[in-house]
Amino acid sequence: MTLREAAPILQAxxxxxxxxxxxxxxxxxxxxxxxxxxxxIGPNGAGKTSFVNCVSxxxxxxxxxxxxxxxxxxxxRTNRRAAVGIGRTFQNLALFxxxxxxxxxxxxxHHLLKRGFLAGMAYWAGGAEAEELKHREEVERIIDFLExxxxxxxxxxxxxxGLRKRxxxxxxxxxxxxxxxxxxxxxxMNLEEKEDMARYILDLNxxxxxxxxxxxxxxxxxxxxxxxxxxxxxxxxIATGTPEVVLAxxxxxxxxxxxxxxxxxxxxx
Amino acid sequence: MDWNLLLPLLLNGLIVGALYGVVAMSFVLIxxxxxxxxxxxxxxxxxxxxxxxxFLTEWHLPFWxxxxxxxxxxxxxxxxxxxxxxRPLIGEPVISVIMATIGLGMFFQAxxxxxxxxxARPFPPIFATERVELLGLQVQPVYLMSLAxxxxxxxxxxxxxxxxxxxxxxxxxxxxxxxxxxxxxxxxKVFAMSWAISALVSSVAxxxxxxxxxxxxxxxxxxxKVFPAVILGGLDSIVGAVLGGIIVGLLENLAQYVxxxxxxxxNMYAIAPFYxxxxxxxxxxxxxxxxxxxxxx
Numbered sequence: 001m002t003l004r005e006a007a008p009i010l011q012a013x014x015x016x017x018x019x020x021x022x023x024x025x026x027x028x029x030x031x032x033x034x035x036x037x038x039x040x041i042g043p044n045g046a047g048k049t050s051f052v053n054c055v056s057x058x059x060x061x062x063x064x065x066x067x068x069x070x071x072x073x074x075x076x077r078t079n080r081r082a083a084v085g086i087g088r089t090f091q092n093l094a095l096f097x098x099x100x101x102x103x104x105x106x107x108x109x110h111h112l113l114k115r116g117f118l119a120g121m122a123y124w125a126g127g128a129e130a131e132e133l134k135h136r137e138e139v140e141r142i143i144d145f146l147e148x149x150x151x152x153x154x155x156x157x158x159x160x161x162g163l164r165k166r167x168x169x170x171x172x173x174x175x176x177x178x179x180x181x182x183x184x185x186x187x188x189m190n191l192e193e194k195e196d197m198a199r200y201i202l203d204l205n206x207x208x209x210x211x212x213x214x215x216x217x218x219x220x221x222x223x224x225x226x227x228x229x230x231x232x233x234x235x236x237x238i239a240t241g242t243p244e245v246v247l248a249x250x251x252x253x254x255x256x257x258x259x260x261x262x263x264x265x266x267x268x269x
Numbered sequence: 270m271d272w273n274l275l276l277p278l279l280l281n282g283l284i285v286g287a288l289y290g291v292v293a294m295s296f297v298l299i300x301x302x303x304x305x306x307x308x309x310x311x312x313x314x315x316x317x318x319x320x321x322x323x324f325l326t327e328w329h330l331p332f333w334x335x336x337x338x339x340x341x342x343x344x345x346x347x348x349x350x351x352x353x354x355x356r357p358l359i360g361e362p363v364i365s366v367i368m369a370t371i372g373l374g375m376f377f378q379a380x381x382x383x384x385x386x387x388x389a390r391p392f393p394p395i396f397a398t399e400r401v402e403l404l405g406l407q408v409q410p411v412y413l414m415s416l417a418x419x420x421x422x423x424x425x426x427x428x429x430x431x432x433x434x435x436x437x438x439x440x441x442x443x444x445x446x447x448x449x450x451x452x453x454x455x456x457x458k459v460f461a462m463s464w465a466i467s468a469l470v471s472s473v474a475x476x477x478x479x480x481x482x483x484x485x486x487x488x489x490x491x492x493x494k495v496f497p498a499v500i501l502g503g504l505d506s507i508v509g510a511v512l513g514g515i516i517v518g519l520l521e522n523l524a525q526y527v528x529x530x531x532x533x534x535x536n537m538y539a540i541a542p543f544y545x546x547x548x549x550x551x552x553x554x555x556x557x558x559x560x561x562x563x564x565x566x
Contacts, residue, residue, distance in 0.1 A: 056451055082453030094448040096441050103431075107441045111453035113434045175453060 007070065009034045009179055009211050010055065015064035017050055017235075024050040025061070026235045032179070037205050037212040039222045042232035043255065048215045049091055051232065052181050055213070056088045057081045068179065083111040087177030089168045091184045091215075097157025101148060101167050104156050105139050108174030142170050145208075146200060162193040166200070173204065180204070182214040186221060194218060198225055223247065231255070271530060277406055278522040284412050286518020287419035291474045292491050293498040293510035294426055295467035301443040301505050302463035305355060305366050309374035310471060311492015316377055317343050317472020318479035318488055319385050325393050332395050339476060340469055347468030351461045359460075378489060389485030415477045422470055423511055430507065435462060443505070497546040503559025512557065517542045 008031035017025040025047045032038045040048045053059040055066060057078030066074045073081055087108075096104050113135065143149055146166045151159055156167055165185065172180055185201065186194045198221050204210050216222050222229060223243040231239040231246060233255040239246050246252055296310045320342050324335035354373060358366050400407040430436040441449040442459040450456055475488055498517045502509025524541030528534055549556065 058447060058451070077455075078447075078450035079453050079455045082451060088451050090448065090451075094445060096444045096448075098444070099437075099440060103437060103440075107437050107449075107454070108452050110434060110438055110441075171452065 007034075008032055008067075009069055010213065011067040012051070012055070013065045013067070015051065015054055015061045015066065017047070017054060017059055018062045023235050025054070027064070028232070028235070028237045030230055030237060030240065032211060032213055034178075034211055035205070035209070036227045037201065037214065037225055039214045039216055039226040039229045040232060041216070041219070041222055041229060046232040047235040048232055049183055050235075052088065052183055052213070052215060056086060056181055079111075082175055082177075085176075085178040086181065087172040087175040087179070088181035089165075089172050089183060089185060091187065093161075093164050093168060095156040095164055095168055095171070097155070099156055100153055101156050101159070101170075102139070102152045104167055104171050105142065105174045108171040109135055109139065112176065138176075139174060142173050145203070146170050146173075162189055162196075165189065165193075165197070169197075169200065169204075173208070173210075177210060179211045179213060182212060182216075184215055184217065186216060186218055194221060201225060274529065275526050278526050279519065280403075280406060280408070281412075282519035282522035283515065284416045284419075284518070285521070286515035287416055287423075288474050288478060288514070289491065289494055289498050289518050290511040290514025291419050291422050292471055293495045293502065293514045294423070294507055295470040295474075296492075296495045297499055297502075297505060297507055297510040298439075298463050298470075299467045300499075301507075302439050303351075303355070303359075303460045304363075305370065306363075307467070308367060308370040309377065309492070310467075310495055311489030312374045312377040312381075313343070313347075313468045313471035314475030314478065314491050315381055315484075315486060315488045316346065316475070317468070318475035318484045319381050320472070321476045322385075322390060322392060322479060322484045326390075332393075336476065339472060343468045343472040344465045347465035348461045350468070351464035355464070356457065356460070374489070374492070378486060382486060385484075387486070389483040389487070391483040392480045395480055409481075411481050415481060418473065418477055422473065426470075426507060435459075439463060494542060497542040497549075499556070500546055501549050501556055503556030505560050506556070506558035509556055509558035517545070520545055 010030075010032040012028060012030045015025055015028045016023070028047070028051060030038075030040075030051075040051065042048050050059060054061045055068075057073075057076065057080075061074065064074070065072060068081070068084060068086060071084065073084070073086075076084070096107065099107075143152060146169060148163065148166055148170060151163060151167075156164060159167065169182070169185065172182075182201070186197050189197060201212060201214070202225055205212050214222075214226070226243055228241060229239075229243050229246045230237055231249070231252050233251075238251045238255060239249045241249075292310060292314065295313070296307060299305055299307045299310075317339055321335050321339040324330045324338050325332065328335070330338065350373070354369060355366070358369055395411065400409055401413070402408075403413070428436075430440060438449065438454045439459050439462070441452065441454060442456055446456050449459075474491065478488055478491065494517060495514075498513035499510050500513070501516060502511070502513030520541055521538050524537040528537035
């Protein structure tokens with residue numbers, strides 16, 4: 001396993017997050033290695049999204065430390081984290097609904113644009129300069145990859161759900177992150193859309209070289225495409241390992257997979 | 270119909286309305302980006318016009334230099350105002366922020382009177398005063414310049430918001446600050462930038478009006494005229510602000526015409542937009558282009 005030997009791209013040490021008396025996360029420690037597809041699973045309210053929010057900067061952990069490529073980012077501002085190489089998508093679609101698909105993706109390149117202006121964006125520009133050309137090519141490459149050429153001028157908010165999920169992924173990819181956080185990328189999708197999305201995730205991991213940290217409920221997909229899986233339950237990390245190892249774990253089966261022990265199975269009189 | 274009276278009034282309405290549109294745009298810009306209702310918008314015009322007047326008459330700068338200096342000054346002015354006064358108020362109740370902007374308005378109103386006196390002062394003549402013929406009307410070149418500047422500012426806004434990095438970032442921030450941040454956009458910078466642009470653009474309008482009518486505290490009345498314009502257009506719509514401004518400008522002058530020709534009540538010019546404001550709030554509280562779920566204050 002060469003993956004294990006490399007220094008982790010993301011390392012969370014004893015992350016705790018409290019909102020008043022609510023403990024969203026309790027001493028969660030995880031490390032994600034470069035090149036991995038790492039999934040976090042767990043029941044609703046287990047703290048999965050809270051953990052991702054701590055990594056992306058939306059929440060600040062009450063205690064603990066988060067390292068990205070060896071750099072302490074625990075207190076780093078959210079927008080700086082995007083610039084150092086962490087991109088994300090959201091559980092509930094968070095596209096800029098009134099903007100076009102292309103504009104949404106262009107916002108994703110914000111921190112990469114040195115000059116303030118992308119006058120004559122994308123297609124109608126003539127005589128674009130080198131930097132602009134580079135950005136356009138990159139954006140076009142992402143658009144091609146996710147097969148959303150046909151909707152690039154469409155208003156994002158008017159697209160069907162599956163397409164919007166793809167556009168959101170495109171926007172996160174436009175940041176050129178080394179670590180991409182996907183919060184339920186397949187929620188609410190039909191089987192065909194899920195298969196497509198799984199393929200995109202694998203490709204962006206293998207071909208685009210992005211490390212993926214993903215929250216997903218569809219166990220079939222998670223077990224298929226993840227290198228490693230972590231299980232959260234009531235804000236604690238109860239297991240980490242390869243999909244097979246995690247599936248075999250007794251705590252996991254009880255906490256998450258719906259397997260009940262004999263005591264609980266007995267009807268309450 | 271007395272076309273000899275109506276046509277000049279309509280032209281005047283268009284020219285003044287375009288200026289209202291420009292000021293309304295800069296008002297909406299602040300509201301959209303940082304959710305602050307800026308009651309000191311009119312004072313931006315006032316400060317800008319006085320500063321430019323000072324550069325021109327006291328420093329004897331040529332107009333273009335004074336104009337550029339004013340623009341630079343107002344950009345800084347907007348940034349400082351946001352950072353020093355508004356930034357500490359982020360997260361405070363809406364009413365506190367409104368009180369702060371009303372206070373700012375009073376403060377600058379008084380400060381300008383203290384520094385420059387209470388009397389209107391004329392700008393040094395900038396353009397030839399011979400009238401030019403337009404559609405059979407005699408028009409002063411300074412009015413045409415005013416209209417041209419308004420149109421240029423509007424075009425610049427349109428370009429800025431669709432094709433510039435910071436314009437896109439501003440729209441993204443207006444839509445969802447959290448998401449914008451996760452995409453690498455610095456929200457405090459966007460706030461400061463929106464105040465800077467708003468102050469800058471308003472001051473251009475202030476200089477234009479000052480060049481036509483002279484500089485006096487009456488300039489800040491534009492800040493009040495902005496309300497019917499933005500309520501009509503929708504509080505959070507830039508396009509709506511422009512249209513609202515032009516409609517209010519035309520409305521004023523039509524009211525003037527109706528008043529002068531038939532009613533003879535006097536002073537409809539000043540009051541009509543506010544009747545319209547009340548009507549709009551009753552009939553279509555979100556305006557023509559406003560978002561339905563915006564918070565009303």
